[in-house]
Amino acid sequence: MPARTGAQYLQGLKDRSAEVWLGNERVRDVTSHPALRRGARSVAHLYDMQHESALRDEMTYVSPTTGNRVGLSFITPRTQEELQRRTRMMLHWARFSGGMLGRSPDYLNVSLMASAAAAEFYAQNHPRHAENVRNYYTYVRENDLCLTHTLVNPQANRALTATGQPSAEVAARIVKETDKGMVIRGARILATLGPLSDEIAVFPSTVLKAAADTAAFAFAFAIPSNTPGLKYICRESFDYGRSPSEHPLGSRFEEMDAIVIFDDVLVPWERVFLKADPALCNIAYAETNAVVHMMHQVVCKNIAKAEFILGVACLIVDALGATEFPHVHEKIAECISNLELMKACLRAGEADAAIDRWGVMCPHRPPLDVARNIFPKMYPRMVEILQLLSSSGMMMIPPQSALESPIAEDIDQYLTVANMQARDRVKLFRLAWDIACSAFGGRQILYERFFFGDPVRMSSALYGIYPKEPLMERVREFLRREE
Numbered sequence: 001m002p003a004r005t006g007a008q009y010l011q012g013l014k015d016r017s018a019e020v021w022l023g024n025e026r027v028r029d030v031t032s033h034p035a036l037r038r039g040a041r042s043v044a045h046l047y048d049m050q051h052e053s054a055l056r057d058e059m060t061y062v063s064p065t066t067g068n069r070v071g072l073s074f075i076t077p078r079t080q081e082e083l084q085r086r087t088r089m090m091l092h093w094a095r096f097s098g099g100m101l102g103r104s105p106d107y108l109n110v111s112l113m114a115s116a117a118a119a120e121f122y123a124q125n126h127p128r129h130a131e132n133v134r135n136y137y138t139y140v141r142e143n144d145l146c147l148t149h150t151l152v153n154p155q156a157n158r159a160l161t162a163t164g165q166p167s168a169e170v171a172a173r174i175v176k177e178t179d180k181g182m183v184i185r186g187a188r189i190l191a192t193l194g195p196l197s198d199e200i201a202v203f204p205s206t207v208l209k210a211a212a213d214t215a216a217f218a219f220a221f222a223i224p225s226n227t228p229g230l231k232y233i234c235r236e237s238f239d240y241g242r243s244p245s246e247h248p249l250g251s252r253f254e255e256m257d258a259i260v261i262f263d264d265v266l267v268p269w270e271r272v273f274l275k276a277d278p279a280l281c282n283i284a285y286a287e288t289n290a291v292v293h294m295m296h297q298v299v300c301k302n303i304a305k306a307e308f309i310l311g312v313a314c315l316i317v318d319a320l321g322a323t324e325f326p327h328v329h330e331k332i333a334e335c336i337s338n339l340e341l342m343k344a345c346l347r348a349g350e351a352d353a354a355i356d357r358w359g360v361m362c363p364h365r366p367p368l369d370v371a372r373n374i375f376p377k378m379y380p381r382m383v384e385i386l387q388l389l390s391s392s393g394m395m396m397i398p399p400q401s402a403l404e405s406p407i408a409e410d411i412d413q414y415l416t417v418a419n420m421q422a423r424d425r426v427k428l429f430r431l432a433w434d435i436a437c438s439a440f441g442g443r444q445i446l447y448e449r450f451f452f453g454d455p456v457r458m459s460s461a462l463y464g465i466y467p468k469e470p471l472m473e474r475v476r477e478f479l480r481r482e483e
């Protein structure tokens with residue numbers, strides 16, 4: 001099947017309805033439920049972009065197996081030019097939402113591509129697993145499926161987790177093996193886009209103690225979201241059913257995060273990629289370079305998000321007539337620096353990309369790793385800057401009903417600012433509020449802080465991969481100098 005349209009994506013969610021819980025309600029159709037349908041429609045728009053005549057060549061490429069045009073985020077890049085094509089494609093998707101749909105499907109498509117290219121890594125666990133991961137990648141690419149994923153065991157007792165030992169009562173684990181597959185029981189967090197996905201990739205969390213008693217918790221597999229026994233428990237939706245002008249982000253980009261429960265879920269053997277090998281699980285992301293390809297998608301999202309925040313900040317400053325204050329320049333310059341740093345990291349990652357041991361053109365990791373380590377600090381600060389530039393403006397945002405009421409005349413008179421009429425001002429500051437004050441905005445900050453993992457451990461990973469020895473040697477040599 002060629003790259004899907006939005007309508008085909010939505011139909012797929014309806015046809016293969018997963019077990020989704022929102023409060024006390026079992027959601028039967030996520031595409032029509034008021035709390036989820038507009039988020040689903042935005043993801044559908046991403047799929048439609050693959051068919052826009054002006055974008056088609058930048059969004060798709062020719063499948064090596066069928067000759068169909070398939071989504072470009074599935075490409076196995078062999079050259080720097082192909083990597084840059086993937087960048088352009090991912091930027092198109094990221095810019096559609098100003099980076100607010102962090103979990104556009106490219107995030108997992110690039111990861112799956114890397115896993116399949118590194119199939120021999122999985123063969124170390126069992127020869128069949130290499131074939132499984134290759135077949136699965138081809139299946140997802142040719143059907144243009146939308147994936148969510150879960151890597152982490154729920155917070156139960158982190159003192160225990162710190163020793164590399166998951167909670168035996170809570171964490172998802174293998175409880176049985178049959179001739180058909182392995183049976184999983186327990187919970188995982190936190191499947192962003194889970195209720196809006198066709199399939200879930202359950203990949204290893206990378207902090208298990210390599211010992212016999214953690215083997216049951218060590219696995220990688222992927223199954224359809226509607227597999228019997230699999231349940232998504234949603235948080236409260238931040239789409240409150242308000243109009244896009246009132247709630248510009250929450251009404252469009254609710255990608256939903258869900259706890260995942262495995263109630264004796266049967267995973268067929270052909271969908272198992274790793275089993276009962278904590279040591280291999282712990283290195284899977286790094287060894288296959290899947291994590292680097294994900295960083296590539298993430299830095300594109302960071303660029304789109306930094307561009308969006310900078311644009312909002314500049315519009316606010318213009319509207320209020322605050323363009324001449326030096327402290328305003330300082331704050332805007334900080335946002336510009338953040339954006340340019342992200343762009344520089346992307347360029348460096350592309351420019352120093354090289355063919356890896358799996359034959360894939362892999363971005364250079366250090367600059368992308370730097371980007372994923374500093375953006376969680378940059379983003380909350382940029383949100384703070386929006387608050388500092390807007391101050392009470394973010395509260396002077398009467399709802400649409402007020403603009404259609406007898407009080408509208410007062411609003412038109414008193415909410416007009418230096419360079420913007422009242423109604424346009426309210427619309428702009430509603431957007432700033434949805435970035436910086438609403439529940440949707442708060443979740444975006446939390447997302448940036450944690451979605452790629454615990455920031456402390458991300459720093460340790462950067463410390464671990466960075467070639468420090470040449471620098472240390474240079475200093476040793478300096479210390480040895482006598483003149």
Ligand SMILES: Cc1cc2nc3c(=O)[nH]c(=O)nc-3n(C[C@H](O)[C@H](O)[C@H](O)COP(=O)(O)OP(=O)(O)OC[C@H]3O[C@@H](n4cnc5c(N)ncnc54)[C@H](O)[C@@H]3O)c2cc1C
Pocket residue numbers: 149150151152153154155158161162189190191192193257443446447450451452453454455456
């Ligand atoms: C909005 C959002 C969306 C997400 N989406 C996804 C997703 O789609 N898929 C997915 O798999 N995950 C997702 N995550 C989960 C994310 O991977 C985790 O939040 C992250 O790995 C941190 O784990 P945790 O939340 O369990 O926090 P914890 O690990 O419990 O950490 C809590 C605090 O304790 C500290 N801590 C805990 N253990 C240690 C230790 N051993 N050493 C030092 N400090 C420690 C941490 O530094 C932190 O300050 C998402 C998270 C958020 C917030």
